[in-house]
Amino acid sequence: MSAMPAVALERVTFRYSGAKAGIFDLSLGIEPGELVVCIGPSGCGKTTLLKLIAGFLRPESGRVRLGGEDVTAATVRARQCGVVFQSYALFPHMTVWENVAYPLRVRDVAVAARRRKASELLELVGLAGLDDRLPAQLSGGQQQRVALARALAFEPRALLLDEPLSALDAATRVAMRDEVRRIQKSQNIAALLITHDQDEALSLADRIAVLREGRLVQYADPHTVYDRPASAFVADFVGRANLIDSTAVAPDAVDTPIGRLLTPAHGAAAGAPLKLLVRPERVEVVAVPNGENVFAARVVRDRFFGATRQIELAIGGGTLKIETATRGAVAQIRIPRDAIQFLPWQ
């Protein structure tokens, strides 16, 4: 692609004074119209990353570019990024339309034009007719929509959302996911959304950036992140995972705490340590106790979720998590050979 990325971080490093936390040598680009979801455990630097792009923080080294322009030294105002804050940060003394039109007010747009633009945006976010309410009179989800409309009102160069859905109840959160994506796509704006919710990341993102201790550990589309995680950390953080330590015994077999497993060819010498990934939903419950990679299992814990059950099994000297729709008893399971992946040893 020859087009400039809308947002680009080039080898950015930032350290909080007196703390080990920060961002280290991080590079990342967001294409125009792309929705990137940044995910990682708390304290991994997600919000720092957003603040570096918005300009609330300045990097120690490296560059920040918006639409190709170097804004590393630019002020927050000059960067013109639309930011949606976790707490929404609506101005409590202004009505809904005044909130949405505030960026136009500081740009000296006439009142009538401001009102018109605010109404348009409120319609876009599904709040038509609520122009004259105060933020306090709206539900959490509605406040979220106002914050989104306000961040879009001045045609920003990028949309930055800091855990925008974390304060909503579960049902609203799922509905708002689709809304955020619809609105972002309708404006065709580059967006970075911060979250610690893996479901949110998988269902929303064009690309997922996985952060760990201030470093970017994987940056890829949701399928790749889930199916081909770059490390055990990613596998465990995004989705549920069985991470199994094993020792190579043959070119396509390993010894594990749960027994000997036949695997795809791994090419490691006998005796070499290998880390395996098996996603719980890939494990099959079988009726007959023989066949390739079939093991007798004892149920340790059985949690029922309606559509599926998440079961923890004791097998040999190890444990295995599985997810199955089966309602019946689980006495033996099969691990299909192609459900086994090798991860870098860490």
Next chain:
Amino acid sequence: MSRWITAAYLAYLIAPIVLLVVGSFGESWFNTLLPTGLTSKWYLQVATDPSFRRAFGASLFVAAMTCLACVAVGLPLAYAVYRAHSPRIRAVARALYLLPVALPALVLAFGFILVFSSDTLPWLGSPWLLVAGHIVLGLPYFLQAVVADMQRLGLRVLEEAAESLGARGPQRFLHIVLPALRHSILSGLIVVAALSIGEFQFSNLVAGFLSRTYPVVLLQAFYGATGFACAATVILLALALAASVGGALSARGATRVSAVQG
């Protein structure tokens, strides 16, 4: 049971006030449980008494100046405390600015007398000295109200939001900071004004003869007619009441607006 305790407490609270009001309209009150006769002459007398008139004006002047100074000094101070990076600094600053609450006004007055009766700073008796003292006594309450409101509103994030939306520093102050804090500034000021208007200990020692405030002059009234003293006190009471009702109303307005953040 609790109802009776409440009723008894309310009676205890209100009885002296009721007696004052009754006394202020009584013709004469001497060796009887209640005064006899009905008159408004005491109020007229207070209103025409030159020393009371001057004291009333002095009190309003001192209260107004104290309020102005509290905003001018207190708002930047509150902001600095709120924005302090380290929680340790915030805690120490809070302890420091609340210190005058524990300081007896008497001690403050003695300090002022020591310093300002000297030949180098011979300002004892100036109304500005009263203002200076009332600032020390009132500022803690103003700061407390405003800093708490800043924290509750999450003023910092509001400002960051405004900045990201393109607002310059002065715009952020005029459009966001001042209007968002208007209720706590107002209720803080009403406490300061009520404090300043009712303050006696400090003013009695530091005020000059011509800058005596209302409560200081009021003390003299009790050497004269009971009805006159009652009427003069009721006026002070009305002022204080107006202040506290105003404070309660603006505090209620603030909680209604701030329900947003909840």
